[in-house]
Amino acid sequence: MSTSKLSGGLRQRKKAQTRLAIRREAFRLFDERGFADTTVEQIAAAADISPRTFYRYFNAKEAVLICDQSGPIVDAMLKAPRDLSPVAAYRHAVNAYFGSLTDEEREDAIIGQHMLYSVPEARGLLYSEYVHMIDLMADALVVRPKAPSDAAECRVIAGAIVGVLMAASDNTPLPEDALARSLDILAEKLHR
Incomplete structure (x- = not known):
């Protein structure tokens, strides 16, 4: 090296x-x-x-409260196996991200997210972070093989995935089980 x-x-x-x-x-x-x-x-x-x-x-x-998960999760999504659907690629990325956290990083994320949900001044920052994640994910989906080639469709899928994240994680830091179940529901509904 x-x-x-x-x-x-x-x-x-x-x-x-x-x-x-x-x-x-x-x-x-x-x-x-x-x-x-x-x-x-x-x-x-x-x-x-x-x-x-x-x-x-x-x-x-307020930015101290943000754990900065978007970049690493989207990077892991880009590296996910090519045969996975967008929702499955996101699930793979989340599992890789959560699995890579040390105990210290996990504790830090949980404390920060608890405070993030309880500090009214940080709510706008949380919204901005979700929009940023939608932007990153939509850009990443364009290069995924099972994603639509239309940028608007990629943005809608990214928005749906982030919406599921928002619903599963509100006031629940690192909601691994709830997020997994919610992603199952989304994947099932998208493939009807």
Whole structure:
């Protein structure tokens, strides 16, 4: 393996560790002081970084609550076996994503999502994240072999999948079983 690949891997791990440390300190402060009474400066100080560094990782205080699952799940969807339908490819991607989480990452995701659902200021961000996931997924579906070639149809299928995710996950962090059952229903209804 080349030195650049090693340093890229190390760099990515350090970024992930810093991101996790920022989220942890933010969660702790939100729990102690409340979301509204916690500032970015306080989070940065607790995480032993500058506010400027905070903004390199998160564009707003509310963004700390987002687990950033969309990119990895859509990437896994693109890598799913080519013979899978769009819904089956998404299920495969979700299983791969959940299966790859360490205990620490799983705990972080659950805490963040619990707070995300309970902080009114973050609801708009959650909506934006769902729309972003629809965009990413629609683009990914265009290259899947069993997906329609029409961009509008891909967007509708992506919207249906994300709608199922929204219905299964509202106030339920990492809803693996509920999501699996809901995806079964969607797959059955799409193939009638």
